[in-house]
Amino acid sequence: MQPKTGERPSLWPGLLGIAGVAVYLIVFLMIESQVGVAVLLVGGAAAVVLAARFGALERMRTSFAGREGSMDIAVPAAVLALVLVFHQDHFTLLLVATVMIFMTASLGLTVQFGFAGVLNFAGAAFLGIGCYTAAVLTKNTGLSHLLVILAGGVMAALIGGLLLYPVLRTRGHYSAVITIAFTLLFKTFLEVNDALGGPQGLRVDGLNLFGWAFNDNIALTETVELSFYTNYVLASLVLVCLGFAFLRRLDRSWIGLNMDAVRLDETASACFGYNISRWQITAFTVGNFLIGMAGALYAMMLGFIAPTNFTFGDSLILVSIVLLGGIGNPWGIAVATTIVIVLPEKLQMIQEYRFLLYAAMVILILLFRPRGLLPRPLRAYFPGWQPK
Amino acid sequence: MDVGLFGQYVMNGLMLGMMYALVAVGFTLFFGVLDVINFAHGDSLMVGAFTGLATYLGLRELGVVWPAVQVPVVLAAATAAMAVAGALIARYLVLPLKSAPALNTLLITLMLGTVLRESIRLFYPAGANPKPFPALLPAGAVELGNFSLRADNMLMLSAGLVVIVAVHLVINRTKLGLAIRAVAQDEETARTMGIDFTRIVLVTFAIGSALAAFAGIMNGLYYNEINFGIGLLLGVIGFSSAIIGGLGNIYGAIIGGFLFAALQTIGAVALPFASAYKDVFAFAVVILIMAIRPTGLLSEKVSERV
Numbered sequence: 156m157q158p159k160t161g162e163r164p165s166l167w168p169g170l171l172g173i174a175g176v177a178v179y180l181i182v183f184l185m186i187e188s189q190v191g192v193a194v195l196l197v198g199g200a201a202a203v204v205l206a207a208r209f210g211a212l213e214r215m216r217t218s219f220a221g222r223e224g225s226m227d228i229a230v231p232a233a234v235l236a237l238v239l240v241f242h243q244d245h246f247t248l249l250l251v252a253t254v255m256i257f258m259t260a261s262l263g264l265t266v267q268f269g270f271a272g273v274l275n276f277a278g279a280a281f282l283g284i285g286c287y288t289a290a291v292l293t294k295n296t297g298l299s300h301l302l303v304i305l306a307g308g309v310m311a312a313l314i315g316g317l318l319l320y321p322v323l324r325t326r327g328h329y330s331a332v333i334t335i336a337f338t339l340l341f342k343t344f345l346e347v348n349d350a351l352g353g354p355q356g357l358r359v360d361g362l363n364l365f366g367w368a369f370n371d372n373i374a375l376t377e378t379v380e381l382s383f384y385t386n387y388v389l390a391s392l393v394l395v396c397l398g399f400a401f402l403r404r405l406d407r408s409w410i411g412l413n414m415d416a417v418r419l420d421e422t423a424s425a426c427f428g429y430n431i432s433r434w435q436i437t438a439f440t441v442g443n444f445l446i447g448m449a450g451a452l453y454a455m456m457l458g459f460i461a462p463t464n465f466t467f468g469d470s471l472i473l474v475s476i477v478l479l480g481g482i483g484n485p486w487g488i489a490v491a492t493t494i495v496i497v498l499p500e501k502l503q504m505i506q507e508y509r510f511l512l513y514a515a516m517v518i519l520i521l522l523f524r525p526r527g528l529l530p531r532p533l534r535a536y537f538p539g540w541q542p543k
Numbered sequence: 544m545d546v547g548l549f550g551q552y553v554m555n556g557l558m559l560g561m562m563y564a565l566v567a568v569g570f571t572l573f574f575g576v577l578d579v580i581n582f583a584h585g586d587s588l589m590v591g592a593f594t595g596l597a598t599y600l601g602l603r604e605l606g607v608v609w610p611a612v613q614v615p616v617v618l619a620a621a622t623a624a625m626a627v628a629g630a631l632i633a634r635y636l637v638l639p640l641k642s643a644p645a646l647n648t649l650l651i652t653l654m655l656g657t658v659l660r661e662s663i664r665l666f667y668p669a670g671a672n673p674k675p676f677p678a679l680l681p682a683g684a685v686e687l688g689n690f691s692l693r694a695d696n697m698l699m700l701s702a703g704l705v706v707i708v709a710v711h712l713v714i715n716r717t718k719l720g721l722a723i724r725a726v727a728q729d730e731e732t733a734r735t736m737g738i739d740f741t742r743i744v745l746v747t748f749a750i751g752s753a754l755a756a757f758a759g760i761m762n763g764l765y766y767n768e769i770n771f772g773i774g775l776l777l778g779v780i781g782f783s784s785a786i787i788g789g790l791g792n793i794y795g796a797i798i799g800g801f802l803f804a805a806l807q808t809i810g811a812v813a814l815p816f817a818s819a820y821k822d823v824f825a826f827a828v829v830i831l832i833m834a835i836r837p838t839g840l841l842s843e844k845v846s847e848r849v
Contacts, residue, residue: 274646321834327645328580329837332786333830335779340826347820467775471653478650508665514657518636521651525643 168211169218169226175202177233180493181240183501184247192501219486220532227400231392238388248384249456250500255391256453258492261476262398262485263445268474269483269531270411271438272418273322277334278473280341281311281443283465285450286359287351290460293360300362304394304451311447312440319439323432338467345462356461359454362390387456394452398445402485405441406534414438415534468510475517481527490528547689554696556808557801558765561703564800565758566781567788568710569751571796574785575727576747579637579648584755585778586656587625587632591756592676592769593663595621599677610679617679621760622753629752630745638744656778663771673770676763699761706757707797710750714793723747727791783829789839798840803829 179202183195206212219226234251241247260282267273275281285307292303321333346354405411416424417434425431454460476495480487499509520527566588573581598620602613636655640648664670680695714720725733726743734740762777763769784803788795806828810821832840 268646318830321830321837324837325833326837328574328649328790329786329833329839331580331649332779332783333833336783336826336829339776339779340823340830343822343826344820347823467779468657471657474650475654508661510657511661511665514654514661517654518651518658521643521647521654522636522639525640525647 164217164221165214166218166222166225168214169222170229172211172215172218173226173229173233177236181237184237184241184250184497189502196502231396234388234392238385242381242385245382245384248382248388250497252384252387252391252456253453254492254496255388255395256449256456257473257476257496258488259391259395259398259449259452260446261473261480261488261492262395262402263442263449264473264477265402265442265483265485265488266405266414266438266445267442268477270405270414270418271435272414273435273439273442274331275334275439275442276331276467276470276474277318277338277341278446279465279467279469280338281315281446282450282453282469282473283341283345283460283462284311284314285447285452286454286460286464287345287357288447289451289454290357290359291351293455294357300455303455304448307451307454308444308446308448311450312444315439315443319436322439323435335467338465338470342462342466345465352461354462356459359458359460361458362387362452362455384456387452391452391456394448399485401445410434410437411534472513475513478517479520479527481529481531483531484527484529487527487529487531545689547687550687550690550692552808552812554692556804557700558696558761558804559807560801560804561700562758562761562765562777562800563780563784563803564707564797565703565754565761566777567784567796567800568707568793569754570782570785571788571791571793572723572747572751574790576723576744577633577637577641579645580652580782581632581637581748581751582649582652582778582782583632583656583659584652584751585776585781586659586774587628587752588755588759588762588777589769589771589774590628590659590663590759591621591625591752592759592763592773593667593674593771594624594756595760595763596674596676596769599679610681613677614679618757618760621756625756625759626749626753629748629750629755632752633745633748634741637748638741656774660771660774667771670771673768676767676769678764678767680764695764699764703757703761706754710754711793713750719743719746783826787829787832787836787839789841792839792841795839795841 179195179199183192183199186192186195203212206215234255237251238248241251260278263281264275264278267275288307288310289303292298292306293300298306318333318337322330325333345351351357413424413429414434414437416427416429417431421431472495476488476491479495480489480491495513499506499512566584569584570580573579573584595617598617599613602616607613607616632652632655636651637648640651678695680698683694684691685694686692712720714723722733722738722743723746725736725738726740726747730740733743758777759769759773762773780803781800784799785796786799787802788797788799803825806825807821810824814820814824
């Protein structure tokens, strides 16, 4: 039964916001000069501050919350517009696809950190499991690549299953050490294992779905040709949309409610008869599955993977994305991933300093805005529902 | 296996164990007073080692070339610098987050570790490359059959032992140690008894970080080389050691440190497959131990009040 929502909030603030962000991103990605990038960054920050000051952000938020269906179409449409603009630019499209793949992986971490409160400092390791599964399967079997992506997720979930028992038995700091030890163990294992390419890594075949080779440029007409990365942008867009829809369903279901209870107070929820282990297992497995799928697609897009892609530092980057966005809020993840992935690529002068800057940024956020850029709002079961 | 080779492995294991134990004691001290994990601890060790190296180079510039002067000055500079750094970390990063979720403290110190690591890599002259660490200790050795007992290793082992005994005495025999133990047991009661909580926390962080700097110098002297990345692995190993020993228990941390070194040595020597897997083996066993004893070997007593 749909509760009375009164007047539905206007569509325009949300659409204008999306359009504004899209135009901003297009200009940002197009511009080459470092001065231009710096000016745009300052301009963007100022625009956000001004928008917050005059209540425009608040109106956008209501619009997003109230007209979910329209926004769910508008945002991917904006991404497609971005792709059209850059249809021949390999590098930019690769960047866009990378952002969406990392978004998917961070959505997985959100289920673990944000919903059930299971600490996972092995995000990069599970991403790596997905990558190496894809590498091995594409090389040695003729399995359909759609299944390879699924297999990446399944492998990550299964290997994560090995960690379940110690993760569930331990609490707090004790459980953090298990995933950290696993990350180090995983990278060392890859480096010394010659069957998996050792420190040199492995080549991965490109994605090929039912005869549609993703590594070929798309020739629309004789003269217009789309970069082959367009394929990967589309694939990762589909993946991130599925992940997003799944996360939202999960959030609004009784499962999400149970996970929240388990995260907020284990003792109290145990007293009310919640099965704590069940929800922690579910969250850990589902999260790793998402991360693994993202990894499989990532490997096929990159075409080459090596152990240095999956270090503890990379796990920390994934965790900082989740934290920066606001733990548990998928829109926050979208914003945070874009910032964390795109910024160092565009600002060549900070490329060398990026780990330093991320770390400093997270420290400042923890000290001054511990709930992240876009804190998780109260759960809304119906679009536009307002508590009376 | 012949006795000489066996002796070498035991010696190597003991040296590693001493370093791990020193790091683990720091972790367990911090956890005792504040219930936090300072993940920047390993990187404090690394910065300590670099401070020592810089001090050595400075001394050489000044024309001081006698090891009898160099060693104490290098040690003093490194431990003092890290003690101050430790107190600053506690004051400005850890204490402000005291009432925040544990995850936030974990993250802020992890990120501080990254900041330290990257700063050394970027701002220390040619910091991205491994740096040779000078051999400051006498190089003689006693031959026992085909096993040579090196004087510098013996010196380092005894120095480590002295430091551990000193920490034990400070914690158990002094008024400061009494205050640290009181704060670890119950913060509020300690406060009402007139103990300056903030000061004790700062002092504890200073002691722990100074221990890390000591371990860092040991690490440099033992391997004759340091690089900006040593802190990460040593930090995680120290943390794992403190955890398998049982957080908050100093003796547990020492046992954990030597246990981890033993695991690595066994992994390198006795396992059928390549010794390259020694870390994989050691961490896998740590995960296994945690599964069997979730709060460590000498576990703290836990009872949750609701």
